[in-house]
Structure formats: structure tokens, C-alpha cells
Amino acid sequence: MTDYLFENPDIKAIRTVAADLNGQARGKRIARRFAAKALTEGTRFPYSVMNLDIWGEDIENSPLVFEAGDPDGILWPTERGFLPVPWLDTPTALLPIWMFHEDGRPYAGDPRQALARVIDRYTARGLTPVVATELEFYIIDDAGRELRVPPSPRSGKRRQQAEILALRQLDAWDNFLTALHDACEDMDIPADTTISEAGPGQFEINLMHQADALKAADDAWLFKLMTGGMARKHGFAASFMAKPYPDYAGNGLHAHFSILDSEGRNILDDGTPRGSDILRHAIAGCLKAMPGSMLMFAPHASSYDRLVPGAHAPTGIAWAYENRTTALRVPAGGGPARRIEHRVAGGDINPYLFLAAILGAALNGIEDGEAPPEPITGNAYNHDLAQLPTTWQAAIDAFEQSPEIARIFAPELIANLLATKRQELHYMSELSAQEQTDLYLDTV
Incomplete structure (x- = not known):
């Protein structure tokens, strides 16, 4: 070094x-x-x-x-x-x-050590998780009382509308996005595709899959740190806050994962469109642990503003093939590309705890050999599904009581995180909505 x-x-x-x-x-x-x-x-x-x-x-x-x-x-x-x-x-x-x-x-109270503990469980079974992440964020002019999209460097205008996959949005912010990708290259963060998203000034950048879950978490954490710093260098803010604007889409952080055996074969694939039994065991584990894991996926007071029906954030516990309304999606494609996409988390998560919860739950399911319910079809919001915790308090309680969480995280980390979130819950009630936004805009 x-x-x-x-x-x-x-x-x-x-x-x-x-x-x-x-x-x-x-x-x-x-x-x-x-x-x-x-x-x-x-x-x-x-x-x-x-x-x-x-x-x-x-x-x-x-x-x-x-x-x-x-x-x-x-x-x-x-x-x-x-x-x-x-x-x-x-x-x-x-x-x-x-x-x-x-x-x-x-x-044991270090979140990176928590993920290493889960990876050690995989290694003991001769398995290696392969992980990729998709990170959404907003660039924001926060100089005034109201949050606004910054003026375009090309036109000087503030485009206050959705810009899904709009090339003009990528063009308008090309200097910043180029600087962001250059910084990723310098820091060995494997940033791949960039798209404009559904909110004004919202973007998503994909980090490539890799057979090193610790590095994948490092990359996501460093990307969040770096993006905030680079935005300030360009004269505005960048935020991974789950829902900075009440009327526009929230920021998600999706993870894709597959699992390799000791010979490098993807054990989620069996050559059929359905996928292997192990794929379904992993899905069963993720679904079962989902209520208790909600504190990993929505760790802050403002996280729950994003989790509303019809807002491209899952609210029910379900899975499906090639369906973005469900909590777990199995994308099309077999062979090495057979994978699970976990779609619950907001951009405000701790990547180490997030990936530990997902990968630990999947391994729980593989160890238990349980089958999940049948995959749903159509709009998940129209199904009568068991629901994810809808409040911060409910997520804290579910985390404390979850036997699945006790299999994934060390007792000391569980106790420390519960104490942290209970203290935050207590004092957050003293803040106005504006003060909460000011707090979370830069911190998460």
C-alpha cells in the first residue's frame, strides 16, 4: 500500500x-x-x-x-x-x-464485519455470491428554502418534470456525469450504465456484478460518498434520500445476485426458464426474512415516504418472473445471467447491512430447503399480499423479534442498531418535516 x-x-x-x-x-x-x-x-x-x-x-x-x-x-x-x-x-x-x-x-458491531460474517457462511459451503447494485440519486439545488432541480448547464432552465431515459437530460448534465464516471474509474468503482430517471434531476447508475460481495458493498458505499462530494464540487447537492420530493419518485437501491459453486457454476440456473430448486429456496429465505430486514431496507424516518402503492416501490411480500412491481424479481435470461433482483431498499441504506441482510436471508433459505409461494402475475399492488412494515416503529419491532435476523447478524450488532434507531425515533419526533429533510439530504 x-x-x-x-x-x-x-x-x-x-x-x-x-x-x-x-x-x-x-x-x-x-x-x-x-x-x-x-x-x-x-x-x-x-x-x-x-x-x-x-x-x-x-x-x-x-x-x-x-x-x-x-x-x-x-x-x-x-x-x-x-x-x-x-x-x-x-x-x-x-x-x-x-x-x-x-x-x-x-x-461484531462493525457493519462491514457483519457482511464478512455472512460471506464466511457462503465460503464454508463452497459458495460465492455474485452481486451488482443499481443506485438512484437526485441532484438538487438546496440553496433556498425549497428543494429544486439545479438549472441546466446547457440551457440555464430548470426542467421540473419526469425525464425517464431522456437523452437530453444526460446531455444537459454531461460534464457532471463525465466527472462522476472519471472519479469511479480513479477509485476502481465499476460504474456501467447511466440513465435519467423518473424525477427531475434524478439519475441511476449501475455498478457491474462481481464475485466479491465485500467489494460490491465497498463500491456502493464509496459511490454514495463520492457522488455527494462531486456534486458539491459542481455547485449543487446530490442525495440518496429515499423521498426528497413528495410529488416525485423516490430513490431506490436494487441489488442483483447469483451464487456460484466451487466450480464457478451458477447454482440458481438449471437450464430451464423456471430456474433451479436452489433459486426458489433462496427466494423463500428472502421472503421469510423480509419483514425483519425492513430496518436494513428502510432505516430512517423518511424512508417510509417512498413505500406507497403504485410508486414503483414494493409494499407487498411477493416474487415473480420479470415483474418490477414485486419485492423480488427474477429477470429473464438463464445460464450465468440467472439471478434474483431485490427491489425493496431505498437509496438511503447502509450497503454493508443491506447486502448482509439479503445474502444472509438467501442462505437461510438454501440451508432450510423451503419452497416459496407461487410467483404472482400482473400488478402486485392489486394482489392481496402480506405487507411489509409500513412504519419505522413497526420495522424496529420486526427487526428485534425476527429469528431470521438472529441467524444473520451478531447479537451485539442487533442490540446496537436497536438502541440507535430507538434514540433516533425518539428525537426525530421533535423535528419538523423541513428539519428532517435538511438532516437527511446530505447524511444518507
Whole structure:
């Protein structure tokens, strides 16, 4: 990793950075001359830093704080190594890190460690999940009291209408989108297709599938961090908030996954249009865990504004072949392309917890060998389906009570996340809708 600094002598500062339970970037700025310490001695944070609320405050009565003396964990660099920070003027290198105990054991309250724990379950069975993500976001002029689409750099006009797959929208924002893709290339984020979406100033960028779920989560997390930074560099905001505009489409974050065996064969495919029995077992596991996982898919107060019937966000627990109204979609195409698309989550999620919940649930289903209900046809909103939790409180309760969640996440992480969300729920009631929007616009 030191080669990066040798090859980039202009670097003046290092940012060591980890994701907390809300997906917030927590870290330190280190002068270049002391960068080697982060590699040889690690970086120290209090364990409690991984468990702050959305305002960045300690959790009241947390056993990690005063009761324990607020001790430090030690954070070591991830496999990623140093990365450029293209949104800052000062030449800076980013060093992603994750938390361990002093004796080398992974810290169970670290969301990246939670995903690694799920991947270890797959590895023990000789299996490898292959993951791709689709991320939706808005670019927003937030300088005034009302959120608005920024004026087009080409025309100077604010186009306040839906622009689904509109080339003129891509053309209007070509400089920003090009800078975004250049930054992805610099940071080794495999950004593929970009489209304009259903809201004014809304875009979706797809990150290519890869047989490394940890890197897929890293890519999604870094993409969110980078997009926000690049937008500010261009004079506006970018937000993955689930529903920044009441009257326009929300931001989703969809994941596609398949599963390879030790010989590299996709075990979700059996050469038929129906797919393998393992495909259906994985679907059964995802459906069964879906109510308890809702806190991963809709983690914030504003997340539930997106989850309304007829708004291209699923509200019922169902699956189907080639049907975008369901929570789980099996896209067309067999062989290596046979996969499951999970469509519930908003753009405001923590990618590590999100993928841990999805992949852990699928493996639960494979281990149990259960069959799912029959796939539905037609508009899922018109079916009489079991419903996903519709409120933040209901999602918190379902998460706490779910036996499926207990199989996926460590007890410490479950307890920490429950404490975080209950504190946020309590204090969020004191904020107006405008104050909530101001809070979430940049943080999630």
C-alpha cells in the first residue's frame, strides 16, 4: 500500500475512514508524513463511534460508552488500500478501514464485519455470491428554502418534470456525469450504465456484478460518498434520500445476485426458464426474512415516504418472473445471467447491512430447503399480499423479534442498531418535516 504514496508524491493528507451503522463515514485526517502509522499500527476509534446516531451523537446509556469507559477498538486497512479523493482540492488519499479488537478478533458491531460474517457462511459451503447494485440519486439545488432541480448547464432552465431515459437530460448534465464516471474509474468503482430517471434531476447508475460481495458493498458505499462530494464540487447537492420530493419518485437501491459453486457454476440456473430448486429456496429465505430486514431496507424516518402503492416501490411480500412491481424479481435470461433482483431498499441504506441482510436471508433459505409461494402475475399492488412494515416503529419491532435476523447478524450488532434507531425515533419526533429533510439530504 505504501507504493501508492510513492507513486503519488503530490498527496498531502490521508483520510482513514470507516462506515458506522448508519453508513456514515467516520474517520481522521492524517498528515502524509505520518501515513505509515495507519498501516503498521492501525487507527484507533472508540467502539462507540461505530454506533452513533444520525446526528453523530453517542447512544444514551450505551454499554460502549461510560459503562465500559469508552474504550478504543483498532481499525486496519481493508483490502482496498489507498484511493484518490477527486472531490477535494487538496490532493488527498482515502484509506478505508474496519474495526477489530486488540487481539485481532473482528468487532461484531462493525457493519462491514457483519457482511464478512455472512460471506464466511457462503465460503464454508463452497459458495460465492455474485452481486451488482443499481443506485438512484437526485441532484438538487438546496440553496433556498425549497428543494429544486439545479438549472441546466446547457440551457440555464430548470426542467421540473419526469425525464425517464431522456437523452437530453444526460446531455444537459454531461460534464457532471463525465466527472462522476472519471472519479469511479480513479477509485476502481465499476460504474456501467447511466440513465435519467423518473424525477427531475434524478439519475441511476449501475455498478457491474462481481464475485466479491465485500467489494460490491465497498463500491456502493464509496459511490454514495463520492457522488455527494462531486456534486458539491459542481455547485449543487446530490442525495440518496429515499423521498426528497413528495410529488416525485423516490430513490431506490436494487441489488442483483447469483451464487456460484466451487466450480464457478451458477447454482440458481438449471437450464430451464423456471430456474433451479436452489433459486426458489433462496427466494423463500428472502421472503421469510423480509419483514425483519425492513430496518436494513428502510432505516430512517423518511424512508417510509417512498413505500406507497403504485410508486414503483414494493409494499407487498411477493416474487415473480420479470415483474418490477414485486419485492423480488427474477429477470429473464438463464445460464450465468440467472439471478434474483431485490427491489425493496431505498437509496438511503447502509450497503454493508443491506447486502448482509439479503445474502444472509438467501442462505437461510438454501440451508432450510423451503419452497416459496407461487410467483404472482400482473400488478402486485392489486394482489392481496402480506405487507411489509409500513412504519419505522413497526420495522424496529420486526427487526428485534425476527429469528431470521438472529441467524444473520451478531447479537451485539442487533442490540446496537436497536438502541440507535430507538434514540433516533425518539428525537426525530421533535423535528419538523423541513428539519428532517435538511438532516437527511446530505447524511444518507
